[in-house]
Amino acid sequence: MRDTDVTLAVIGAGLRGIGYARHARSTGLARVVAVAEPDEERRTRFAAEHGIPAENVFADWRELLDRDRLADGAIISTQDRMHVGPAVRAAELGYHLLLEKPMAPTEEEAARIAAAAERHGVLLAVCHVMRYTPYTRALKELLDEGRIGEVMNIQHLEQVGWWHQAHSFVRGSWSREDESASMLLAKACHDLDWMIYIKGALPERVSSFGNLVHFRPEKRPAGAAQNCLDCRVESTCPYSARRIYLDCLGDPVKEWWPLSAVTDDHTESGVLTALRNGPYGRCVYDAGNDVVDSQVVDMEFGDGTTASFTMTAFAALEHRKTRIFGTHGAIEGDGVRLRVHDFLTDTYSTIVTDTGPDASAAEGHGGGDEMLLEAFVEAVGSGDPTPIRSTGSGSLDTHRVVWAAETARRTRTVTTLAPSDSSGSEKKTQ
Numbered sequence: 001m002r003d004t005d006v007t008l009a010v011i012g013a014g015l016r017g018i019g020y021a022r023h024a025r026s027t028g029l030a031r032v033v034a035v036a037e038p039d040e041e042r043r044t045r046f047a048a049e050h051g052i053p054a055e056n057v058f059a060d061w062r063e064l065l066d067r068d069r070l071a072d073g074a075i076i077s078t079q080d081r082m083h084v085g086p087a088v089r090a091a092e093l094g095y096h097l098l099l100e101k102p103m104a105p106t107e108e109e110a111a112r113i114a115a116a117a118e119r120h121g122v123l124l125a126v127c128h129v130m131r132y133t134p135y136t137r138a139l140k141e142l143l144d145e146g147r148i149g150e151v152m153n154i155q156h157l158e159q160v161g162w163w164h165q166a167h168s169f170v171r172g173s174w175s176r177e178d179e180s181a182s183m184l185l186a187k188a189c190h191d192l193d194w195m196i197y198i199k200g201a202l203p204e205r206v207s208s209f210g211n212l213v214h215f216r217p218e219k220r221p222a223g224a225a226q227n228c229l230d231c232r233v234e235s236t237c238p239y240s241a242r243r244i245y246l247d248c249l250g251d252p253v254k255e256w257w258p259l260s261a262v263t264d265d266h267t268e269s270g271v272l273t274a275l276r277n278g279p280y281g282r283c284v285y286d287a288g289n290d291v292v293d294s295q296v297v298d299m300e301f302g303d304g305t306t307a308s309f310t311m312t313a314f315a316a317l318e319h320r321k322t323r324i325f326g327t328h329g330a331i332e333g334d335g336v337r338l339r340v341h342d343f344l345t346d347t348y349s350t351i352v353t354d355t356g357p358d359a360s361a362a363e364g365h366g367g368g369d370e371m372l373l374e375a376f377v378e379a380v381g382s383g384d385p386t387p388i389r390s391t392g393s394g395s396l397d398t399h400r401v402v403w404a405a406e407t408a409r410r411t412r413t414v415t416t417l418a419p420s421d422s423s424g425s426e427k428k429t430q
Contacts, residue, residue, distance in 0.1 A: 017077035124392035129368030148326030161317025175289035203299035210295025220285035
């Protein structure tokens with residue numbers, strides 16, 4: 001650990017805020033000097049871990065931001081629908097912003113955040129952590145060097161994971177659009193942002209198809225109960241809450257996530273009590289969820305090239321898989337390794353990056369979480385925004401592609417995106 005002059009305030013001490021704060025503390029990159037968190041137990045534990053004085057511990061973000069600026073940067077890691085208030089106010093006070101994705105559920109709110117950061121001259125780093133992994137860096141270098149010529153087509157797959165879908169998007173906090181956001185925005189804004197970063201351009205036309213197909217009441221097996229603990233067919237169900245969460249016990253990584261989202265009592269009785277009394281024991285076919293479980297997005301760029309994205313719940317939770325086809329070669333990647341085909345020599349080579357093998361939040365998304373935090377702190381400390389790999393306006397633009405795709409999906413049309421200008425992107429359908 002090393003001493004640092006960079007200080008941080010954390011607004012929302014959930015799993016994301018805790019993870020960033022712990023990396024800052026364990027590496028000595030920055031000191032966490034203030035926290036706002038409504039949950040008393042979580043707030044008290046967080047403050048004790050980081051040695052935060054009582055006068056800098058707040059139950060509400062408004063109390064923290066009613067004070068003069070307490071830190072150099074603010075980590076905004078509240079729930080998605082609670083980003084705009086603290087982000088805009090923190091920018092007004094001069095805090096540099098590390099903002100959890102998505103920026104906000106609506107374009108108007110996200111634009112307010114980006115405008116506030118620009119108006120007050122503060123850094124805005126949206127947590128598009130996929131941009132920061134060694135894998136992405138290696139892939140981007142290959143493309144920028146022209147290793148496969150002009151990129152003609154990108155195919156990208158996100159395997160959400162059958163149990164992750166059940167945990168977060170059926171039973172959990174992101175299960176309903178009216179309480180969080182669409183699946184594409186809440187989960188896969190990472191992916192569209194990453195594809196656009198890899199391509200180096202925004203698309204001009206977008207189409208999308210997707211539905212909630214499986215996790216519906218009519219798919220409920222005969223004999224299934226409303227709670228997994230009462231269910232006669234639980235032992236044959238891959239989405240059994242009993243199995244998913246009891247299997248976390250004894251594994252420090254899984255106890256951190258997903259289990260800590262369910263209960264802080266990491267004992268068998270603690271888990272069973274949480275499943276009985278909370279949302280995570282609900283039958284996945286009767287959970288009141290409405291976000292999609294499968295979706296595809298197709299994009300066409302101004303140069304006529306294309307890209308396609310597939311998101312599915314029905315797979316293992318693994319790194320994203322990508323195929324990139326160019327005029328002089330092709331690249332196939334699995335999030336860790338890149339297999340490069342050179343058309344001129346008709347030979348293959350493999351590049352193994354040092355991206356971590358685990359793609360989940362429990363392991364920091366293959367190192368992306370840690371590298372993002374490090375880039376943000378470096379930028380704050382130096383005053384040089386270069387380490388941050390996306391501007392506020394750039395992140396807003398890639399979010400606009402997500403909203404365009406959702407418009408296309410809902411209206412069964414192709415959405416055309418006009419170039420961004422100071423008044424925002426205009427969109428029309430055809």
